[in-house]
Amino acid sequence: MSRPREDRAGGAGFPARPGHAARHTDDPSLGPARHLGSARGMPGWLKIGTAVVSILLVGVIAFGAYWAIRLQGNITKASLGAGSEKTEGAVDDSRDRMQILVLGSDTRDGKNSQYGGAGDSTGYGHSDVMMLLDISADNKRVNVISFPRDLLVDIPKCTDQETKREFPAQKNVMINAAMSEAGIGCAVDTVNKLTGLEIDHFMMADFNSVKELSNTVGGVDVCISDAVYDPDSGLRLPKGTSKVQGEQALAFLRARHAFADGGDLGRIKGQQGFLSALVRKIKDDGTLSNPAKTLQIADVVTKNLTIDEGMASVPTLLTVANRLKNIDVGKVAFVAVPTAPAVSDVNRLQLAEPAASQLFAAMRKDIDLTDPTATPSPSASPDAGASASAEPAPSQSAAAYDKAVQPVTVANGSGVPARTQEIIKVLTTGGFTQLGQLAARPVAATAVYYGAGYGDVAADVATLLGIPAAQVLPAAGVNGVQVYLGSDLVGGTASGDGPVELPSDIVNQTAGDVVCQQANPALITR
Known part of the structure; x- marks a missing residue:
């Protein structure tokens, strides 16, 4: 912010002019009579240059103001939680470790009505996609954790922050239903309860956002092992690499039966492959370093995005984008929460133990999933399970026990x-x-x-x-x-600095890996 200019020598704003400079002179030696002020004015070329610079400056300011107002007007907001108590303070969006829950909604409202009627999604809709984006404090790595929509979980008691209606806790229900009654905040509370983390922000996009974003970046390259046609999603691809955008990009992300054995885990791998290719596309094209392209993407994204109130400003969104632009694609790890067929319903999934617990513990300790043996960065938050209090001394029993x-x-x-x-x-x-x-x-x-x-x-x-x-x-x-x-999450770390055990295949791929999806044999075409 600029400060007012201080008055000097009595506070005069401009130098005083001599009295004779304001009138014509009678001295013939000074040449023809003229107004001395004109002689002291700026040259013509400088006047023109100043005018051009002023016009450009006004134009830049007006352009920036236009886009700031436009993007801010695009944003739709919702509450971060649904009644749960936060134990952590707000993060510094520019430098703290940050976790963002990314949701894809199946709502059929507005532009999404062509994908089904109102009966296909109830209340706030279900989450077709649920991923936790975990950005390290040093901006050197990102973990993207996918939760299968068929995963059975316990949903906590949630209160719709708009209507204040309270919904009771539910046991053993699909995680994609967490937001359907009390809103997105209930999905956030559910993931917090499941993982022991406290999510900082969320972003929810709808079907239309995928189409428009893929068109804006000029298409995304995806790969599949065999030619495939999925009548449910409308996905039709030849064998090998294809560029998808618009409806086909959406079909690729929505396809539930086209990949692997036609289950949810194959669908997750397809989504992760698409996002990896999108990350590479944006990095290779230098999109985040191109202001015009960045504004195009920002316009498309904000039109189709619902975000929490703490993130609902253009400067905050740009801050997060700026954090992501220089991350090595080899350090963007895509992971699926370990699952197994549910005991209560073989058509659903439950957490596979101990792998799921190991993953959540590693996340709370801010471990680099691409290299679990690496030392966490000094700026990373301490493990939520570690206690700041002194540990009790071992017992001094007179006799040993078994x-x-x-x-x-x-x-x-x-x-x-x-x-x-x-x-x-x-x-x-x-x-x-x-x-x-x-x-x-x-x-x-x-x-x-x-x-x-x-x-x-x-x-x-x-x-x-x-x-x-x-x-x-x-x-x-x-x-x-x-x-x-208790909910303080004290305990369970033994020494607090021991090695973290993780399944060797916990990372499906990084954004640097070009992966060809395995086609579902039942949908392969010739």
């Missing part, structure tokens, strides 16, 4: 189902093998309770899990030791 026969139960009141397996894994590694699980009501603080004669065992369990000594308590009615997990 850990393998000590009864230890895990009661999970954290609201994060995957925490149970994390804790059991640490306990098992530490030698405690007589383990049980209990259903538990939600609590805020983690504690270790112990029955008579088990104080030394409880102290050792607490030390192993990194739970402070002040949270180790005697309790009548507890048989052995009970680890009651």
